Amino acid sequence: MEALSEANEDAREVDEAIRIGANVALGTDAAEADVEDELKKLIESLETDEKRKEDEEEARKVSERLAQNQVPREHPEAEAYEREKQSKAILASSIV
Numbered sequence: 001m002e003a004l005s006e007a008n009e010d011a012r013e014v015d016e017a018i019r020i021g022a023n024v025a026l027g028t029d030a031a032e033a034d035v036e037d038e039l040k041k042l043i044e045s046l047e048t049d050e051k052r053k054e055d056e057e058e059a060r061k062v063s064e065r066l067a068q069n070q071v072p073r074e075h076p077e078a079e080a081y082e083r084e085k086q087s088k089a090i091l092a093s094s095i096v
Contacts, residue, residue, distance in 0.1 A: 016037060
């Protein structure tokens with residue numbers, strides 16, 4: 001994941017260098033292009049932060065729902081079943 005992040009950053013740097021070179025060759029105002037690039041980066045950063053916050057909120061809600069759903073460790077009728085089983089065993093042993 002980190003390698004992918006680094007590769008994306010490298011690609012952005014190369015893209016920026018190409019854009020600057022193209023702007024210089026075309027005589028475009030480099031400052032304007034830089035401002036536009038910075039604005040795009042800020043928008044991407046905000047979108048990423050918002051997505052992360054949404055994901056964290058969703059994870060918190062799922063955790064809360066899971067905490068509310070307590071699964072019993074034993075079947076509610078297990079104790080009664082065991083008593084009945086012991087009674088039958090006692091009965092069977094007294095008949096023999």
